[in-house]
Amino acid sequence: MLQTLKRAIELGGYPQETYEILSRPQRIITVSIPVKMDNGKMQVFTGYRVQHNNALGPYKGGIRFHPEVTLEEDIALATVMTFKNALNGLPYGGGKGAIAVDYKKLSKRELEELSRGYARALAPFIGPEVDIPAPDVGTDPQVMAWMVDEYSKIAGHNVPGVFTAKPVVLWGNPVREYSTGFGVAVWAREAAKKLWGGIEGKTVAVQGFGNVGYWGAYWLEKMGAKIVAVTDSRGGVYNPNGLKLAEVKAVKDKTGTVMNYDTSGTKKVTNEEILELPVDVLVPAALENVIHKGNANNIKAKLIVEGANGPTTADAEKILHSRGVWILPDLAANAGGVVMSYLEWVEDLQWYFWDEEETRNKLERILLDAFNRVMNRWNKLGTSQVTIREAAYVEAVDRIYNAMKVRGWI
Numbered sequence: 001m002l003q004t005l006k007r008a009i010e011l012g013g014y015p016q017e018t019y020e021i022l023s024r025p026q027r028i029i030t031v032s033i034p035v036k037m038d039n040g041k042m043q044v045f046t047g048y049r050v051q052h053n054n055a056l057g058p059y060k061g062g063i064r065f066h067p068e069v070t071l072e073e074d075i076a077l078a079t080v081m082t083f084k085n086a087l088n089g090l091p092y093g094g095g096k097g098a099i100a101v102d103y104k105k106l107s108k109r110e111l112e113e114l115s116r117g118y119a120r121a122l123a124p125f126i127g128p129e130v131d132i133p134a135p136d137v138g139t140d141p142q143v144m145a146w147m148v149d150e151y152s153k154i155a156g157h158n159v160p161g162v163f164t165a166k167p168v169v170l171w172g173n174p175v176r177e178y179s180t181g182f183g184v185a186v187w188a189r190e191a192a193k194k195l196w197g198g199i200e201g202k203t204v205a206v207q208g209f210g211n212v213g214y215w216g217a218y219w220l221e222k223m224g225a226k227i228v229a230v231t232d233s234r235g236g237v238y239n240p241n242g243l244k245l246a247e248v249k250a251v252k253d254k255t256g257t258v259m260n261y262d263t264s265g266t267k268k269v270t271n272e273e274i275l276e277l278p279v280d281v282l283v284p285a286a287l288e289n290v291i292h293k294g295n296a297n298n299i300k301a302k303l304i305v306e307g308a309n310g311p312t313t314a315d316a317e318k319i320l321h322s323r324g325v326w327i328l329p330d331l332a333a334n335a336g337g338v339v340m341s342y343l344e345w346v347e348d349l350q351w352y353f354w355d356e357e358e359t360r361n362k363l364e365r366i367l368l369d370a371f372n373r374v375m376n377r378w379n380k381l382g383t384s385q386v387t388i389r390e391a392a393y394v395e396a397v398d399r400i401y402n403a404m405k406v407r408g409w410i
């Protein structure tokens, strides 16, 4: 990521100070959270909040609960948020929080106490105008509800805008559930218009059938694409004539895996095979580093839409770019969630809530604006010399650099 930042600064001709500032976070907060466990013993958890850069506005980014999370990883994730928010035209800087915990081993009460403890410890350092956290891996709208409640108790009044992706009943928005997948589909549709004149009838393979993968496939199908393959952690199914997504989803909900979907002409595929199928569009929406130099030359899709974070290694990207494959980078293609978080925050600040359709239209407009800016930048920089990811980084750095310049930081 720092290499991409360096390259973007070179490509855009920004001064070296830009790198000096953006390669390190402005503030790192470490907190200790004691939790009385169900067995009567007290356990102290360590939590972080990294506030990377606020040149464009309050820090914004998720909170991760994961057993292997480290401060270094949290810093990297916070840094990416600065670029993602800038690229999408949001009035936000970047931040990210983390607690090293296996949340699956906690009871509901322990998880609530940990979530409230984290919000309490961070309360002096966050707020709707300061730093607005949201869910990430291992956290969800319920965790946000506990945190917003704890923060509001400390403030002495309700403060809806301090966390986003809250339950709909507690100042959330129904679009949030599918916003990331919707963004994946919008980016794919717009790129398909440029490549082929439209997404209609184009074949799509989706690796990962979770929140991003399922909703990405759902909206792509609605837009007229043909979903031919999907997988979850156990593997999946492929039918060159197209899958009926609603039926696949029903099988997944009933049996726990898409593998049990069985109709004539449908074959089983592994998570490696799905990447190499003869399709027009490939959506990796599960894990990182799944497209690497070992399989890049076998990929047949002309368009790769990064639903997951970091699914393509740098080596693979070079190979695919030289073959003319378009890779829509994660910080653009999977930004629907954070853009929706922004809209929820705007609603919360004014205590005025849009209906689902109006919200989705606003979301789409912001995504289209980002898509057009990235494409213009890519064309200006030269599509054969520069990747779409590099163009997206230049676009992001340009906003941050100009904000820092007029503020007098550089």
Ligand SMILES: NC(=O)c1ccc[n+]([C@@H]2O[C@H](COP(=O)([O-])OP(=O)(O)OC[C@H]3O[C@@H](n4cnc5c(N)ncnc54)[C@H](O)[C@@H]3O)[C@@H](O)[C@H]2O)c1
Residues within 6 Å of the ligand: 180, 207, 208, 209, 210, 211, 212, 213, 231, 232, 233, 234, 271, 285, 286, 287, 288, 307, 308, 309, 334, 335, 337
């Ligand atoms: N949810 C969001 O709003 C959001 C936003 C931006 C980025 N992302 C990124 O998208 C990715 C997926 O997130 P999600 O929220 O959909 O998670 P999720 O847990 O809802 O779904 C993940 C899916 O991947 C599958 N999976 C797990 N291991 C796999 C493997 N080895 N091969 C293939 N599939 C496997 C799981 O079965 C599941 O279907 C992550 O990289 C995440 O960081 C998510």
